[in-house]
Amino acid sequence: MKNCYSLAAVLALTLVAAGPVCAQKGKPATSADLTARVAQLAEQEKTQVIAWRRDLHEHPELGNQETRTAALVADHLRKLGLEVQTGVARTGVVALLKGGRPGPVVALRADMDGLPVTETTGLPFASKVRTDYNGQQVGVMHACGHDTHVAMLLGAAEVLVKMKKDLPGTVKFIFQPAEEGSLPGIEGGARLMVKEGVLENPKVDAVFGLHIQAQTEVGRLSYRPGGEMASSDVFSIKVKGKSAHGAYPWLAVDPVVTAAQIILGLQTIVSRQAELTEDAVVLTVGMVHGGVRNNIIPEQVELTGTIRCLNKDMQQKVWAAVRRTATGIAESAGATAEVDITNYAPITYNDPALTRRMVPSLERAAGPANVTIQKAVTGAEDFAFYQEKVPGLFVFVGGMPKGTDPATTAPHHTAGFFVDESGLTLGVRTLATLALDYLNGK
Known part of the structure; x- marks a missing residue:
């Protein structure tokens, strides 16, 4: 096709500098067309996604207290022209993007809360926030990367809005509070979002989510069919x-x-x-x-x-x-x-049929050599509550600088937790590609 990217160029991830992509006149866009366009738009959003991440990292909020984060998210989604609902499961935000043609509904989810951890990274945008938690004065930090999740999903929303005509269906963006839990006796998180009907009106057919992984190199995606994370x-x-x-x-x-x-x-x-x-x-x-x-x-x-x-x-x-x-x-x-x-x-359970179907999408987003099946994880994720209701796929995206020994990196939930921001663009590409391919029946 003239003036369009080849599939080989897509997989080599050398798409951005070559200009816009197009479909052959009179024919719908191919997977290669869509992948190339996603890569181009995601690269354009790189600076903004990092800026969002740094702002959120500097101003973390504990579970069910994410009022500033929710306001930032809702304000930007409204600027994109989306239908926005706030106050879901206390501080959650849900937005709808209706595509150019009728079709299924796919949900993309990011969690927003930080942890009661006092940051020691020394980053220029390190958190200095302190609050009262369970009767104790504590620091607050995005020590599990939820700030990156929010930034990547906002970036994916930007990309998908610009590709609205290529969406045969609807994308529901779920920005969830309290994945890490809340104070004892206070319900929240995905369990409450599901209870309040986040997967209905319109009814969601499939749900996708990402988690940054500080012990996996940037540029890589990993997943596991079936039981991926523990109950x-x-x-x-x-x-x-x-x-x-x-x-x-x-x-x-x-x-x-x-x-x-x-x-x-x-x-x-x-x-x-x-x-x-x-x-x-x-x-x-x-x-x-x-x-x-x-x-x-x-x-x-x-x-x-x-x-x-x-x-x-x-x-x-x-x-x-x-x-x-x-x-x-x-x-x-x-x-x-x-x-x-x-x-x-519950167990974070990647629906085997959906996983098989979407692996080619992961490979288009990252390149086949950068997508691997991982071992099961004994950590837990309340994304599992969505997967109990509809087929879902949860994927890990690398956030460790290339060439680093994983044994030397700070684990999640610790004061020195660090993410290489160059890996965020892959997260944006992955979310957008999963949504596009699912809605287009790929």
Whole structure:
């Protein structure tokens, strides 16, 4: 085709300098045409996407408190001429882009919240925000890259608005609060968005999301069909005994010693009861609370922790084992154990059929050599709540400088967390390409 990019040029990602792309006169745009146009527009948005990211990074907000972030997002989406709804699931923003022709509905999601972490990166735009969290003064930081997610989705919205005529259907942009959770007892995040109908009116047919990965080189995408990220369950075990003076333990039913035995017993669920050749399991006790004085045996000790599983059958077996272990050990000591287990997030499950269908789109966005299947992750993502309702695909995009040893990089959720911003343009391309290809039946 004259004055248009070749597919080889697309995969080489040398599209931007050559000028606009076009379809052959009288014929619809091909995948190569659309990919080339996406790459061109995404490159044009590069500076703006980085500026958004830096602004958001400098002004992070905790879950269900993302008022400034939501206002920035809503204001820009309105400037693009989109239908915008605010206040969804407290601070969420949802926008609709109706394409040039009728067709299906695809959703693209980004999460907006930061974490109670005091930043130590030394970046010129590092967060200096402090706030009260759970009764403590804490720093606030985008220590998991949600600032990049918002910036990449805003960039994708810019690209897709400019390609509206090539959209046979509707794109729903979901900017979600509280992916990291909120204060105890306060509902939020994807669970609440789904409950409030974010996947309806119009009904979403498929949903896509990205997560920056600070231990993967820029320019690379990774995914996993089926169970990609673990479910996240919170368990609480209240061990109740009988109080007494610490000098006379025979007068007590000691919940401290009993709780210690329960902690050790819980570890055998993973090491001796879980079939680890099938799937990974993680069980961690993160908090132990009990007692007020060194010489008083308390009446109660509370254990709190997390369970991570990659399939539902294993999850149910582990839940049963936690209850059995805690109550059995407590009974053997003459104490009681009350066990409560709450699901924070389901398994992040990439629909196999949708994943197979969209892998060529990922390869068009990044180049086939830069798209890989990854191992399962025991971290969790509440994107899973959308995937419980409609087919979904969740993809990781590289954010580590090229040539860096992953072992030397700061992990997610830590004070030194760092993202190479040159990787954000690939995220914009990927989101836009997934939406375009899905709506065009690719």
